[in-house]
Amino acid sequence: MKLIFATNNQNKVKEIKAATGHRMDIVTLKEAGIDIDIPEPYETLQENAETKAKTIFRMTHENCFSEDTGLEVDALDGAPGVHTARYAGEQKNDADNIALVLKNLEGKSNRKARFRTVIYLIYEGRHHSFEGVCEGTIAEKASGADGFGYDPIFVPDGGTRSFAEMTITEKAQYSHRKKALEKLIAFLLK
Numbered sequence: 001m002k003l004i005f006a007t008n009n010q011n012k013v014k015e016i017k018a019a020t021g022h023r024m025d026i027v028t029l030k031e032a033g034i035d036i037d038i039p040e041p042y043e044t045l046q047e048n049a050e051t052k053a054k055t056i057f058r059m060t061h062e063n064c065f066s067e068d069t070g071l072e073v074d075a076l077d078g079a080p081g082v083h084t085a086r087y088a089g090e091q092k093n094d095a096d097n098i099a100l101v102l103k104n105l106e107g108k109s110n111r112k113a114r115f116r117t118v119i120y121l122i123y124e125g126r127h128h129s130f131e132g133v134c135e136g137t138i139a140e141k142a143s144g145a146d147g148f149g150y151d152p153i154f155v156p157d158g159g160t161r162s163f164a165e166m167t168i169t170e171k172a173q174y175s176h177r178k179k180a181l182e183k184l185i186a187f188l189l190k
Contacts, residue, residue, distance in 0.1 A: 071149075134179070
């Protein structure tokens with residue numbers, strides 16, 4: 001089963017391909033010959049994911065999906081949320097984003113947070129969405145060299161290490177993205 005994944009983020013591609021294994025043929029935008037950066041102007045993960053999938057479907061008329069993920073920190077009133085990638089500015093720099101979250105949490109005892117992923121699928125012309133959530137906490141400082149984004153400061157509930165200290169297989173046991181993807185796979189394979 002072939003699906004175009006509407007993203008240019010190679011880290012997300014790597015996670016999705018690892019999670020699907022041989023059950024699906026995940027085609028990246030680059031592999032599909034598409035060179036486009038789709039804006040994410042909306043205030044919800046759902047709207048951003050939907051827009052990306054609809055854009056690629058209009059261009060290709062092929063089965064496709066997209067995703068949008070946000071880190072929601074309770075003590076920051078859900079921020080960075082939908083602005084996760086650009087929290088510290090349009091340069092989308094992971095280190096700057098992490099530094100700003102840690103700075104904004106100084107002196108706060110509540111470090112509860114979650115990653116939320118929305119996957120939007122267009123399959124045989126029908127539209128579907130799937131959500132995955134991973135609850136956890138924000139560590140006092142960054143640790144680990146694997147992963148991407150906020151992985152060095154996010155410790156999932158039930159875990160003792162940050163996502164960046166885990167292998168991709170270990171992270172998948174908790175992953176918000178994998179939870180949403182498993183719902184998509186279950187839907188497609190039913």
